[in-house]
Amino acid sequence: MSAKEVKNQSEADDKNKSSDVAVAPDSSQKAVKPDVIRTPQSAGDGASSGAKVGAESAKVGAGAGAGADAQKSGTAPVTPAVTPASPVTPAVTPASPVTPASPVTPASPVTPAPGGAGAATAGAAPASGGQISAAKVDALMRSLFVEGVTCVTAPNGSFPIKEDQRSLLALFSNGRFLVSEAHKFDGRVLSFEVLARKRRLQVGKPEYIPQELITAIYEKALNTSYSIGSADSDDQLQMQKDFVTIIARAAAIRVSDVHVVVADKTTVMFRLNGLMQTEIEYSKDWGESFVRAAFSSADISDANYAQSEYQAAQKLGTTPLRGSKGKLLLPKNVLGIRLQFNPIAFGSRYLVMRLLYSDEGSEANSLAALGYSERDEEIFFRLRSVPTGMIIISGPTGSGKSTTLQRNMIRLLEERNYESNLLTVEDPPEYPIPGARQMPVTNAPTDAEKDIEFTKALAATLRSDPDVLMIGEIRTLAAAQLAFKGALSGHAVWTTLHANSAPAVLMRLRDMGMEPFKLQDPGIIKGMVAQRLFRKLCPYCRIPAIEQPNHPAVKRLYKAFDEFGLSQAFLRGPGCSFCNHKGVKGRTAVGEMVIPDAKLLELLINNETKKATDYWTTELGGRTLKENALEKMLIGDIDVEEIERWCGLLDEKAVY
Numbered sequence: 001m002s003a004k005e006v007k008n009q010s011e012a013d014d015k016n017k018s019s020d021v022a023v024a025p026d027s028s029q030k031a032v033k034p035d036v037i038r039t040p041q042s043a044g045d046g047a048s049s050g051a052k053v054g055a056e057s058a059k060v061g062a063g064a065g066a067g068a069d070a071q072k073s074g075t076a077p078v079t080p081a082v083t084p085a086s087p088v089t090p091a092v093t094p095a096s097p098v099t100p101a102s103p104v105t106p107a108s109p110v111t112p113a114p115g116g117a118g119a120a121t122a123g124a125a126p127a128s129g130g131q132i133s134a135a136k137v138d139a140l141m142r143s144l145f146v147e148g149v150t151c152v153t154a155p156n157g158s159f160p161i162k163e164d165q166r167s168l169l170a171l172f173s174n175g176r177f178l179v180s181e182a183h184k185f186d187g188r189v190l191s192f193e194v195l196a197r198k199r200r201l202q203v204g205k206p207e208y209i210p211q212e213l214i215t216a217i218y219e220k221a222l223n224t225s226y227s228i229g230s231a232d233s234d235d236q237l238q239m240q241k242d243f244v245t246i247i248a249r250a251a252a253i254r255v256s257d258v259h260v261v262v263a264d265k266t267t268v269m270f271r272l273n274g275l276m277q278t279e280i281e282y283s284k285d286w287g288e289s290f291v292r293a294a295f296s297s298a299d300i301s302d303a304n305y306a307q308s309e310y311q312a313a314q315k316l317g318t319t320p321l322r323g324s325k326g327k328l329l330l331p332k333n334v335l336g337i338r339l340q341f342n343p344i345a346f347g348s349r350y351l352v353m354r355l356l357y358s359d360e361g362s363e364a365n366s367l368a369a370l371g372y373s374e375r376d377e378e379i380f381f382r383l384r385s386v387p388t389g390m391i392i393i394s395g396p397t398g399s400g401k402s403t404t405l406q407r408n409m410i411r412l413l414e415e416r417n418y419e420s421n422l423l424t425v426e427d428p429p430e431y432p433i434p435g436a437r438q439m440p441v442t443n444a445p446t447d448a449e450k451d452i453e454f455t456k457a458l459a460a461t462l463r464s465d466p467d468v469l470m471i472g473e474i475r476t477l478a479a480a481q482l483a484f485k486g487a488l489s490g491h492a493v494w495t496t497l498h499a500n501s502a503p504a505v506l507m508r509l510r511d512m513g514m515e516p517f518k519l520q521d522p523g524i525i526k527g528m529v530a531q532r533l534f535r536k537l538c539p540y541c542r543i544p545a546i547e548q549p550n551h552p553a554v555k556r557l558y559k560a561f562d563e564f565g566l567s568q569a570f571l572r573g574p575g576c577s578f579c580n581h582k583g584v585k586g587r588t589a590v591g592e593m594v595i596p597d598a599k600l601l602e603l604l605i606n607n608e609t610k611k612a613t614d615y616w617t618t619e620l621g622g623r624t625l626k627e628n629a630l631e632k633m634l635i636g637d638i639d640v641e642e643i644e645r646w647c648g649l650l651d652e653k654a655v656y
């Protein structure tokens with residue numbers, strides 16, 4: 001048995017190695033054309049080799065080839081190495097000499113008996129032993145293995161399955177799902193379908209085919225995948241591997257953003273718990289290829305990469321990287337990546353990737369898990385039961401407001417038994433909200449055009465009979481007008497806004513151009529929430545404030561909270577192995593929630609901020625973000641200095 005024989009034999013053929021029969025096709029191959037057999041690697045080669053074999057086999061004689069093949073097929077229905085589909089069905093080959101057989105084709109020649117009749121009627125009795133015409137097999141293969149589509153269940157696919165399952169079914173990246181017709185109700189088929197859907201793979205309606213065709217599909221899948229091709233695409237694939245490696249490294253420690261700055265050299269930075277840290281440095285060339293590969297790996301992006309333009313893209317966690325032939329996937333806990341490509345002065349490119357994680361389990365979906373107190377949860381609950389009006393969550397970029405919005409929407413649907421029609425307009429949809437209909441916004445090259453597309457989608461959503469509307473973010477007056485229109489026409493509208501405090505929400509909307517009379521209506525403005533994320537102190541290495549009485553912040557702490565403050569609060573420690581030597585671990589949300597009445601809205605609209613704040617905190621029982629954060633400081637969750645950085649000095653009142 002020669003080396004090349006082994007290389008080309010299918011697994012099943014190995015069983016035959018010792019028998020005389022197996023030698024026969026080998027010798028016939030040699031007689032046909034040795035060099036053809038050595039290289040059935042790429043699809044292109046396969047086609048041409050098929051043609052050659054077809055032509056040659058006419059001289060060699062159908063007898064030897066087909067006879068050997070027939071005997072082999074008793075144990076191995078598919079014999080890619082042998083290829084000569086043609087001898088059995090001579091009618092097919094000469095008619096179309098260019099594409100007679102892919103390297104895999106020949107499941108058919110079970111019946112060497114002369115007469116195309118056998119082949120022609122084969123389809124009628126497939127279960128009896130697979131008499132399928134080569135033409136049919138060929139047509140099926142060509143319909144399956146089209147440009148950019150891969151067999152995900154193959155051993156080299158993105159979702160490989162066990163061998164016994166593999167003999168029963170095959171799933172393709174475009175959702176085509178082929179099942180052995182004799183195993184329609186086999187538990188292994190059914191359990192695969194359940195698992196695949198759970199993994200959010202695209203699974204179409206099963207197509208039932210004879211079992212040997214399934215085997216043929218995998219032979220083809222293995223052969224075609226080797227043809228990765230030119231050096232260019234090899235480089236591209238290597239960069240894509242680097243891309244996945246860096247994302248995996250970031251995801252393992254739950255980095256929120258990865259920054260890639262390409263200048264004289266390339267710097268890759270991770271933002272972890274809000275802090276930037278340099279992760280690796282590479283050459284400028286590497287960075288340029290990396291950013292390019294990141295762009296071309298995305299699912300949703302502009303058509304062409306343009307180094308000097310601002311471009312946005314998105315990569316979903318459910319699909320393989322574009323162009324990686326189904327081989328490269330994001331780490332499992334990454335739901336998706338939002339990519340922003342920026343030109344940069346004194347350099348060439350600045351890429352920022354926001355990683356979105358899939359949080360599993362309903363515990364992780366709760367607001368308490370974000371850091372909200374029971375009292376806050378209670379207020380959110382009341383807001384969720386509001387039938388009409390606007391609820392606006394505000395905060396600066398990176399304050400976690402989208403997450404809070406999403407969790408409220410998940411809870412809202414749960415609480416209403418999924419009987420409310422929740423429509424969302426987001427650009428782009430960040431997290432899945434089970435039971436909601438999440439409308440994407442058409443990607444557009446410029447911000448102005450994006451805003452137009454966003455407004456279009458929002459207007460369409462309003463016409464689509466929503467009960468509850470969630471608007472990712474209000475950025476323009478047009479979007480704000482539509483949001484208010486939704487609230488006025490009897491819907492609950494939840495959205496986010498870039499504003500620094502709950503009272504500032506109204507100022508921001510007024511500055512955008514909203515009419516004050518709408519902003520002053522407590523029937524419309526039902527809730528304003530502001531939120532920040534604070535880094536959580538590591539409970540193992542934090543330092544009791546009382547041990548640092550001369551620290552300036554601790555002195556202010558004493559002034560504001562006396563001995564009690566000193567005994568309760570902590571400073572950030574030196575770091576330990578638990579917190580990765582950072583002194584902080586994870587983040588916690590702190591919010592302030594305003595449920596306004598007419599008087600508060602009026603005071604705010606008239607710029608009487610001080611009066612408004614006093615009225616809110618005394619008459620309406622409101623609690624400022626600073627007060628809520630201080631509460632967390634006094635249980636040792638947040639560092640004394642961090643509070644001062646975000647909320648002002650401890651011995652002063654919150655300023656609005």
Ligand SMILES: [Zn+2]
Pocket residue numbers: 538539540541542573575576577578579580581582583584
């Ligand atoms: Zn620590």
